[in-house]
Amino acid sequence: MCGIAGIFHCGTIKPVDPQRVERMCDALTHRGPDGSGVWTAPGVGLGHRRLSIIDLAGSPQPMHSADDRHVISFNGEIYNYRELRRELEGQGAQFRTAGDTEVILAAYQRWGPDCVSRLNGMFVFAIYDKAQRTLFLARDRFGVKPLFTALLSDGSMAFASELKGLLAHPLLRREADPLAVEDYMAFGYVPDHRSILKGVSKLPAGHWQLLRHDAPPAAPQAYWDISFAERRRGKARDLEAELLHHLREAVTSRMVADVPLGAFLSGGVDSSTVVAMMAxxxxxxxxxCSIGFDVQEVDETGYAAQVARLFGTNHSARTVSADQFDAIDQLAAMFDEPFADASALPTWRVCQLAREKVTVALSGDGADEALAGYRRQVFHHHEERVRRLLPADLRSAVLGPLGDAWPKADWAPRPLRFKSTLQSLAGSGAQGYARALSSVPPELRLPIYGDGLRAAIGDYRAEDAVVQIMESAPARSGLDAAQYADLKFWLPGDILTKVDRTSMAVSLEAREPLLDHRLVEFAATLPEALRVKGRQGKWLLKKAMERHLPDHILYRPKQGFVTPIAQWLRGPLAAEARGVASGSALARTGWFDKTVLSGMAEAHIAGRSDHSRLLWQLIMLDKSLARLGVV
Known part of the structure; x- marks a missing residue:
């Protein structure tokens, strides 16, 4: 795992200062503490920071091809590189190293841009062709590895694994994008189709881009998509066996490393499945390794310990205080862009624990998206049945007003919290699921906007992007479309961003076997009845793992990392909550109504209301803006 950065002049050829590329790479030292390199030529510069995982001494970067025509800077791992190497050797390729970087070079020389379809892995790389004078950028199918790009005033495109790499370039403009603020306030993160800074983009997952010195940057080209349009036929037992085959292939392919390797173990279905396959x-x-909390209601270390004993693992566990509020400044620094998923804190802690013993850790991320494991997906599946029974006009005219009038009873038992369900059912399936994905719906966030921000975003609503994805999805049902949106929108924007930044902050490589594209492609063809049964999501996975894991691990209620934000904001972070309305970087933007924010903060601190989610998002936005220097 590594960090990459570079500069390429589009439409002209100017010298590239190697020290400028070096500074961009230095901002990414945490991603690659084991080595660095910079290569420049007229109009181009490539930089690299290395975390040694495979071929520890033999694959320095940027790497030149054997004929010296191509140069690569690569971040990631290619899990099928040995198979590709044998195929390329059979076609005459010769190799000087034992790693996967040189295999990518040879694959590009043999197949050109089509090489990315042959790679099974997580990756971002840049390849410069000295003969054609082009730069080829590519990102893996799901967006496990990030790449930020920016067109600069001197006609160059700069790129880096993290935004902080671009921030090291003196020509980067630091002006916030109001549409990104709207996106962030809706979802708690800035989705991949936008950046918090104007002029900065993210290469989309499953895309490549070819740049030329004699032309403006061409648009990124998609090379892969996931389709839910087909249905696999066969007996459930046979499909279980096929799923297990894909699980074994995915896990074992990700166990190749020349450094110590381990796994995160929460005691849930997904991480326990990965550990079972590894054992x-x-x-x-x-x-x-697992992290526990000193609050019994949210501590899962007992389940993790049971799974560890079951498979005889070398297990490490650590209990941390739920009061980690003193770490939020460090958290903001990791992400650069505002990021309000509070589970990032415990994810960072478990990465720190893992790094004490290993350099590579396998995670269980991806199963919920691929196999319908989220509660919201199960709810959506059942809501779609209601939509089919009730005419759209009736739902809009009756359920919409009823949902608006229903009290927001967060304190009530879950079956009595009808407000969000009624509001969801009032619209289309795509509109309803977009609401489910948003952490702060429009009726709660729009009233806090100031006149300037309202004017800047106009009629744009963050949920529109999700609706568009779902309405154009290659899908046969509402559940299909919901999973497609999770894979395309939620996964790269929230989950993979969280894992990448928190693991790389401690120089740990995290691998996601349950996002093997062959496994996900198979899962997308499963009949709905094998994904959701009653209130159970991931049904086929749980059935397949019954011979490996006990029922109380497989069928207990899903529980994620929990952070006591509401309590923090009434206690040690009360001053931070009040600060969003006055005296902070956020307050100086004029984007929000200070009177409304002040009232919300005081009502929350006094315990009259729970505005914790919204206040937390505002605090993290404030810290991000201050670090970016946009106000």
Missing amino acids: EASSAPVNT
């Missing part, structure tokens, strides 16, 4: 494939005990 089956390994003759030595698997290294596992």
Whole structure:
């Protein structure tokens, strides 16, 4: 795992200062503390920071091809590089190293841009062709690895693995994008189709881009998409066996490393499945780790310990205080862009624990998106049945007003919280699911906007992007479309961003076997009845794992990392909550109504209302703006 950065002049050729590329790479040292390199030529510069995982001494970067025509800077891992190497050797390729970087070079020389379709892995890379004078950028199918790009005033495009790499370039404009603020306030993160800074983009997942010195940048080209349009036929038992085959292939392919390797183990279905497959494939005990909390209601270390004993792992556990509020400044620094998923705090802690023993850790991320494991997906599946029974006009005319009038009873038992369900049912399936994905719906966030921000965003609503994705999805049902949106929108914007930044902050490589594209492609063809049964999501996965894991691990209610934000904002972070309305970087923007924000903060601190989610998002936005220097 590594960090990359570079500069390429589009439409002209100017010298590239190697020190400028070096400074961009230095901002990414945490991603690659084991080595660095910079290469420049007229109009181009490539930089690299290395975290050594495979071929520890033999694959320095930027790397030149054997004929010296191509130069690559690469971040990631290619899990099928040995198979590709054998195929390329059969076609005459010769290799000087034992790693995967040189295989990508040879694959590009052989197949050109089509090489990315042959790569099974997580990756971002840049390849410069000295003969054609072009730069080829590519990102993996799901967006596990990030790449930020920016067109600069001197006609160059700068790129880097994290926004902080671009921030090291003196020509980067630091002006916030109001539409990104609207996106962030809706979802708690800035989705991949936008950046918090104007002029900065993210290469989309599953895309490549070819740049030329004699032309403006061409638009990124898609090379892969996931389709839910087909249905697999066969007996459930046979499909279970096929799923297990894909699981074994995905996990074992990600166990290749020349450094210590382990796994995150929460005691939930997904991480326990990964550990089970690792234990089956390994003759030595698997290294596992888990983080617990000093609040019993949210502590899962007991379940993790049971799974660790079941498979005889070399297990490490640590209990941390739920009061981690003193770490939020460090958290903001990791993400650059505002990021309000509070589970980032415990994710960072478990990465710190893992790094004490291993350099690579396998995670269970991706199963909920691929196999319908989120509660919101199960709800959406059942809501779609209601939509089919009731005419759209009736739902809009009756359920919409009823939902608006229903009290927001967060304190009530879940079956009595009808407000969000009624509001969801009033619209289309895509509109309803877009609401489910948003953490702050329009009727709560729009009233806090100031006149300037309202004018800047106009009629734009953040949920529109999700609706568009779902309405154009290659899908046969509402559940299909919901999963497609999670894979395309939620996964790269929230989950993979969280894991990448928190793991790279401690120089740990995280691998996601449950996002093997062959596994996900298979899962997308499963009949709905094998994904959701009653209130159970991931049904086929749970059935397939019954011979490996006990029922109380497979069928207990889903529980994620929980952070006591509401309590923090009434206690040690009360001053931060009040600060969003006055005296902060956020207050100076004029984007929000200070009187409304002040009233919300005081009502929350006094315990009259729970505005914790919105206040937390505002605090993290404030810290991000201050770090970016946009106000």
